[in-house]
Amino acid sequence: MYTKPKIVVLGAGYAGMVTTKRLTQLLSAEEAEIVLVNKHNYHYESTWLHEVAAGTINPNQARVMISDVINPNRVRLVYDAVVKVDKDNQRVELENGELDYDILVFALGFESNTFGIKGMKENAFAIEDIDSSRQIRDHIEYQFSRYNNSPEKDDASLAILVGGGGFTGIEFVGELSERVPELCKKYDIDRSKVRIINVEAGPTILPGFDEELVAYGKKSLEDRGVEFRLGAKISECTEEGFIVNDDELIKAGTVVWTGGVTGNSVLGNSGFELFRGKVNVNSDLRDPSSDHVFILGDCSWVMNEETGRPYPPTAQIAIQEADTAAANIKALLYGEPLQDFVFDNKGTVASLGKKDAMGTIFEGTKLYGRKAVYMKQIIDNRSLYIIGGPKLILKKGKFRLF
Amino acid sequence: MYTKPKIVVLGAGYAGMVTTKRLTQLLSAEEAEIVLVNKHNYHYESTWLHEVAAGTINPNQARVMISDVINPNRVRLVYDAVVKVDKDNQRVELENGELDYDILVFALGFESNTFGIKGMKENAFAIEDIDSSRQIRDHIEYQFSRYNNSPEKDDASLAILVGGGGFTGIEFVGELSERVPELCKKYDIDRSKVRIINVEAGPTILPGFDEELVAYGKKSLEDRGVEFRLGAKISECTEEGFIVNDDELIKAGTVVWTGGVTGNSVLGNSGFELFRGKVNVNSDLRDPSSDHVFILGDCSWVMNEETGRPYPPTAQIAIQEADTAAANIKALLYGEPLQDFVFDNKGTVASLGKKDAMGTIFEGTKLYGRKAVYMKQIIDNRSLYIIGGPKLILKKGKFRLF
Missing domain, CATH: 3.50.50.100 (FAD/NAD(P)-binding domain)
Known part of the structure; x- marks a missing residue:
């Protein structure tokens, strides 16, 4: 019996949301099962949070119900907190459950760093x-x-x-x-x-x-x-x-x-090799130590080959990474070559x-x-x-x- | 030289505001000087405060700028806190000044009583x-x-x-x-x-x-x-x-x-004789020990002759007392007999x-x-x-x- 590959996306920030959306566009329901895991049932615009904190916009303007923009019949939505990723067994431990995956997208965003x-x-x-x-x-x-x-x-x-x-x-x-x-x-x-x-x-x-x-x-x-x-x-x-x-x-x-901010602490708890709180990913956005794990947005450093330094973490780069990651996931499923991420600074x-x-x-x-x-x-x-x-x-x- | 009598009203709650308004209607600018003293530059509807506290109305709906409803050219408005009344010398001590009076209306309202x-x-x-x-x-x-x-x-x-x-x-x-x-x-x-x-x-x-x-x-x-x-x-x-x-x-x-509530603590600090935190006023609403001092609203008890018990303090009674007090102040200025307060319970x-x-x-x-x-x-x-x-x-x- 053929089992559909299962793609699990952790985090519904810019990177996770856009990856999920692109995956539903690139792959049919028959080609893969897609699961999106997020702590809340809403996505928020993290670049607008300072306005919420100052009180100059209503918090509800800065968030959107995930099920309003992602079709729950197409993507399984799991509202739970991620505790740990077990890379060896390809499983994700959640606060109230667990999930296995064939391909993982780790996009849990930033934490404050003091x-x-x-x-x-x-x-x-x-x-x-x-x-x-x-x-x-x-x-x-x-x-x-x-x-x-x-x-x-x-x-x-x-x-x-x-x-x-x-x-x-x-x-x-x-x-x-x-x-x-x-x-x-x-x-x-x-x-x-x-x-x-x-x-x-x-x-x-x-x-x-x-x-x-x-x-x-x-x-x-x-x-x-x-x-x-x-x-x-x-x-x-x-x-x-x-x-x-x-x-x-x-x-x-x-x-x-x-x-200061740093990558989500679940990275460290799961044994990923960290460089200043984040993972230095390959140019195809995968974790260097695991072929089936992509790490995006504020959880990874992507090297700028021109300057030899990583790009600063922004919403813009997270969204662009999502496009590359979704294309590379499809390539991975079909055994095709993966593309390198190229940042287009707008x-x-x-x-x-x-x-x-x-x-x-x-x-x-x-x-x-x-x-x-x-x-x-x-x-x-x-x-x-x-x-x-x-x-x-x-x-x-x-x-x-x- | 003839000096105009000076009427000082302490407090811009229901009793103080209505007394002041009625005085401007009953007396010409030549007949008396009127001074209204209040801590803030606004009057508030104290019977609406529980709505402000619950957050079901905007605080600004429950208050009105005093100068919007009392003509400052007709009534001298003093925004200051009352510290003490010196009945012997007919003076009021304020936080930032003092005032003398010929007739005093004491209407500083309630305080919480634990x-x-x-x-x-x-x-x-x-x-x-x-x-x-x-x-x-x-x-x-x-x-x-x-x-x-x-x-x-x-x-x-x-x-x-x-x-x-x-x-x-x-x-x-x-x-x-x-x-x-x-x-x-x-x-x-x-x-x-x-x-x-x-x-x-x-x-x-x-x-x-x-x-x-x-x-x-x-x-x-x-x-x-x-x-x-x-x-x-x-x-x-x-x-x-x-x-x-x-x-x-x-x-x-x-x-x-x-x-529980009680009369304003300035009463006690000024040597008024108190009965459960308020003054038992005469039927003409004057302090029993001073002919030139009226005590209104939540600072006084007015006896209900029928039941032999004082009326409960409400906005309704404060407003009615103000009518009687204003009329009695005019009577006092002209040496005419004062009227008794009669409560009309609506x-x-x-x-x-x-x-x-x-x-x-x-x-x-x-x-x-x-x-x-x-x-x-x-x-x-x-x-x-x-x-x-x-x-x-x-x-x-x-x-x-x-």
Whole structure:
């Protein structure tokens, strides 16, 4: 008796969702069984989470029910948490069950990485998923709500301290610069009492970004009241805030760490060979030690042959990897040669709140202000399109008029 | 030189606002100077605060800027907290200043009274004003927000425990019964995990209310998942919840005490003679020991001659007292005889959420369900009308269609 090969996709982020969709397009129901495993019954736009955390978009706009965009009659949907992958026996251990596979796609996404900074894990929030981002939003709001009721009226309780001047940290303070005035109005609090502070150990925010763009972004945010502490090394995070440069305490009622991410910890628990928390995959996106396992998105490093360094993890690259992975899975089933992944860099745009942005497109064209905001909306809507087609853009898309 | 008499009204609640308004109607600008002192620059509908606390109305709907309804050219508006009244020297000490008066209207409203129950003041919220009610709303929401992020997922953290089965406690759990399902949906939490528990030491909720109405209200709330613990004496409030009947702990993440109120503590600090936290005023509403001081609303007891017991404190009686006080102030200025206060009881309706209510009108006609909901809206809109005319009803009024 012929048994259909079973393809198991772990994770319904950008990489997992797009791989699953492409597989349903490339393979008929007779050619393979496809299983998608995800902790929640929804996919979320992880590049929008900083907006959820700031409270500038509704969490529901940033997520979509998986069964609304993947046909459950075609793909078996399993809502469960992955505990471990047993590569030797080709099995996946779930919190409430287990699955075997012929081909595995490991795309469980990122986790926050505190690099062992003392107290950071215990005392700082991280922008990791819908639940944690929503809690940050509500925590900030609760600090405002408490303020007028507390006899001491401690202004530091209103301060928001953001560790890390990378992409997420900068986009997050951009949203906060627009959210804080709204909260001040809502809770009868003077805007001048609320500090938004970004702390970065390096000499600049957005390392690797074009210097001119970085200067533009920094000024735009400073003009709206964001304070930057560059070259400030965080030695500890306490209940009160950050200790920087060994002895200075920056106090804040809300502390968020955006300074680092790493691959999902299930990788390490399953015995994959890790390099800085992720797997260095082959150019065909497979795990070097297992022919039947693809590792995508924030769980793997893909080498840029030109620079000799891995590509930075983004939604853009995860989506492109999914295309290659799906094609390679089909090739693997038919014993055909696998293709190498080639990254087509379409550029990067960083939002600075809803009304300003900056970035580069098409290998170096710089964009600022309204044009960049417009481009950012196109990018955000494009990822909705890839996941759920034009219907999803109409439902969750970003359309802001000037 | 003739000096205009100076009338100082303390508090912009129902009693203070209506007294001020009536004074501007009864007296010309040449006849008296009128000063209204209030902690905030807004008046709030204190009978709507349980809705703010439950999160079923926007706090801004429950408040109105004082200068929108009282002409600041006619009445001097002072936004400051009252520290003490010096009756001997006819002066009022404020947090940031002081005022002298010829006639004083003391209408600073209620404070929560925990009757010395151990830990209640420290560990329970009270529905006292906009700030405190808003914090209760946000605290409840934050418990929901935290739940899915906490590894232990403690269902007790979602529970809402309400001490006191009086008017506020019952109307509050009514609102909660409608709010909780919304929050469950918003935060992906199963409704069955959230308890709403009302704890009352007496054998029944709403003591003094018609028995048939009480039974109706209790069943309506129980049908929507509210649990009642009657005859349960609270011996202590801890960080975890209430200890009732000496040894049973009822755990909850949100604990609200609605079991008692008393007159503003400035009364005691100023040497007024108190009876259970308030002043027993003369039938003309004056302080028995000072001819030039009127004490209104929740700061005084007015005797019901028929029953020999004081009237219960309500918005209705506060508004009626204001009419009498304003007329008596004019009489006092002209050396005319003062009138006695006569209470015209128009009935009482208790809401049970937005879709049910019950109460009595016109000396005993019982109302249930939709008719009672409709009557409650009329009552709520009427108090807006008295404060700010038809314009205010259009702006903040309650109009719900079935």
